[in-house]
Each structure stands twice: as structure tokens, then as C-alpha cells.
Amino acid sequence: MAKGQVFVSMALALLVFMHVGGIRGEMRGGGEEGDRILALPGQPKVSFQQFSGYVTVNKVVxxxxxYWLTEAVHDPLSKPLVVWLNGGPGCSSVAYGASEEIGPFRINKTASGLYLNKFPWNTEANLLFLETPAGVGFSYTNRSSDLFDTGDRRTAKDSLQFLIQWMDRFPRYKTREVYLTGESYAGHYVPQLAKEIVTYNAISKHPIYLKGFMVGNAVTDNYYDNLGTVTYWWSHAMISDRTYRQLINICDxxxxxxxxxxxxxxxxxMDQEFGNIDQYNIYAPPCNNSDGRTNGCTRHTIRLPHRPHPIFRQMSGYDPCTEKYAEIFYNRPDVQKAMHANTTKIPYKxxxxxxxLNRNWNDTDVSILPIYRDLIAAGLRIWVFSGDVDSVVPVTATRYSLAQLKLSTKIPWYPWYVKKQVGGWTEVYEGLTFATVRGAGHEVPLFKPRATLQLFRSFLSGQPLPTKS
Structure with missing residues (x-):
């Protein structure tokens, strides 16, 4: 069987798996109580509530x-709702955002249980992790063609329908402030969903109280992202002068x-000049497999730099195998039962x-900058941040893209601090704040959790990042 056919067969099997499990989950009924998580296997005791389950966004097909909601640790009724989206396209917010970045738990090395994240974002807000589009993670579709013909527009519209119906299930959130967050290809998802919400609010009697959004290492504009990526490679001595000039002169x-x-x-x-590095954090040592081969990024991944890659790093304070643990943990029947997913026990991974989904993404905006202009005009709070050692969606790409907005500067470039150390640099524009996170790779909260939590606090408060600790 050809490699592509294997992927297709796996996708169709996964489709059936998610469909049956999802229908079963929704038949529980009973509003939010039917989605309550009593406890996850091996979970430490916590004071906050958790919920997970399915919302049907298109009944016809x-x-x-x-979704997975982890409410705020303290006084959740006074805290905003923050939606987190991972990119890919095709990657799970449960696997990445919830389990190795901003969620309250981490998965232990044996995938036998959980331990507490030291810097979770639910100290500041109620966190809603959404797996979108259908086909990602536990999300499903009955129409198999959806897996081979999807893209930006359907993802945004389905995500809007999710929020509308989810708030009917959780009415206490209907008057809550809402913020959208995410990373990488969520640089498309988040602004596109924000635009859908703004359009919906203009005609709805029950608006969603969207206040702003924040995206990290965000795919933004084809031309300037690619130009900025090649420039980053050259300026960080990853490629030769000759190759840089050829890329600039030959590529459109x-x-x-x-x-x-x-x-x-x-x-x-990539093959001859990069060498044995991790493109998602160029200063982190890569991992060699037992046979000596390197876990590196494929050409497809680097040209479409939209998802974190399972690269194993050896860094102080960082466990390199987190994705591996997630794939074991979320395939456990007892975990799926606790999360109201795949209760039929069909053995698909x-x-x-x-x-x-990633290979068949057939609808993508060439540039998100027009949406930025619209949402700045709508008065949303907009923050963009970049881990500065990511070479896949690097800081130069983001700076080139944002420069096209030609925004006036309110507060000029300055270093911001956390624990008496420079956390990064920032500039505040009219309508948008840009910040770097020093020493962070593509998944910024994974590499610099303390600094990123400070960034999140400042974003929610609408205040500039601190000039000193």
C-alpha cells in the first residue's frame, strides 16, 4: 500500500472512531453537567472545575x-474566558496547548498520570481548549470528504458555531469577556475567528463579548513570512551568502x-547547510535516534511551518518527550471515558x-493583514509575540509582516523584565502590541513558561509589559 493510501485509510478509520465516540458522548445530554470531568486518571487534587465533550457545529453532515474547559483556580466567575487554538493545520489543542504549554497539568513520563504545571494560565482566566477543525484530535465529521477538502473558511465558521452553541450549554459565560489565543497556524485561525465573531455580533441580539486576541510565532502573510524566514536563516548563519542571494533572486x-x-x-x-539542528529552536541540541538518524523537520514541514514537530530536546527543566506521553495518555480507555470521548472503545489511535488534514488544506488566506486592519478598526486588543530562536515562523517574519500595517508608535522599543531578567523586547503601536520572548522556540510557553505567564497577565490587563521586575 502506498504511503498516501496508508494516511487515507488511517484517516477514515479515525473518522469512524471519532464519529461513534462523539455521538455517544453527546447522547449523555444534560447541559454542562453531562460534560463535567470528575477527575482524570492519575490527576492530583485540584480546586477548579473541568468539563469536556462535543458540540455539533453542522447537524446536516x-x-x-x-473541547476541554479548565476553569480558573480562584474566583472563576470573575475571570474572563480564554480560548486557545493550536495550528498545524491539523494539530490538537489538547495535545499541545493543554498538555505541554499553558494547561494546568503535565503528563508524567510513564503516561500513568498527571502532575501540576508550575505556570498555568488558569491562574488568570478560564481556559477553553478547542480542537478544530473536524478531524483534529477527538473532533469528528460524518462526511469523509471533509478531511480532503477543508481550510480556513470552514474552520472559522465552525469555530464560531461552536462558541455560540457552547455558550448555550454554559450560559454563565454569555456575559463574560472573551479573548482568543493561539500559535503558529493559529495566526490564521485566531484573527479569522475574531472577524467571524465581530460580523456575528453586528447582527446578533446575543453578542459574544470578544475583547481581543493574542497570537505567537504566527503565520501571517505568505510573502513577508517567507522573506523573513530566509532572512532569519541568513542572519543567524544557518545558510551561506550564496544560498541566501539565490533564494532572494529565484523564489517568488x-x-x-x-x-x-x-x-x-x-x-x-536544509540538507547541506543547516546541519543537525532543531529548526523549532536553533540553539537546542537535537535528538538522535538509536540508529544514529536525526529527528529533523521534513521539507514539507519547513515550507509549511504550521505545526510543532516531535523533536526531542535535552534542556534543563524541559522534558523532551511530552508529545509521546500525550499520545499514550489520550489513547487510554479510562482517560477517554473520563473526558467523554470514544466511550465505544474502538481501538483506533x-x-x-x-x-x-495538513496535506489536504485547500483554502488558505494569502495574507491575514487585511483582517488585522479591520480588527484594529473594530477596537480589539491585539497582541503578537515571538519566541526569538524559532527559525520556522521566526521573529523576522513577524516583524516584516506587521511593518506592512504602518502603525504609529505609542511606546518605543524597550526591554521588558521578569524576575529581574530581560524577558524580551516590546513595542506598543496604535492598535497593536508586539513582544519578543527571549530564548523561546516555536512553542513559546513550553520553553519560557514564567515569562509567557507574565506576557499573558499583561495582555489581559491591557497594560504594557513591565520595565522592571
């Missing part, structure tokens, strides 16, 4: 999205699919990323 960075000559140049740069 049977598309349903899976505005195209979704490059010419064969340009693709060959990218391949040469849950995966952190759906490769079929």
Missing part, C-alpha cells in the same frame, strides 16, 4: 468539535507553491496531528 515568496528550482534551493539549504 454531522461535524462536531471537541508570494506563491503558495514554489517553482521546482526554488524548492531545490530550500532542500539544499488518537494522534496529536492529523497528517491527512
Amino acid at each position: 454531522g461535524r462536531a468539535l471537541f 515568496f508570494s506563491r503558495l507553491k514554489e517553482s521546482n528550482e526554488c524548492e531545490s534551493l530550500y532542500s539544499y539549504a 488518537w494522534t496529536a496531528c492529523n497528517e491527512v
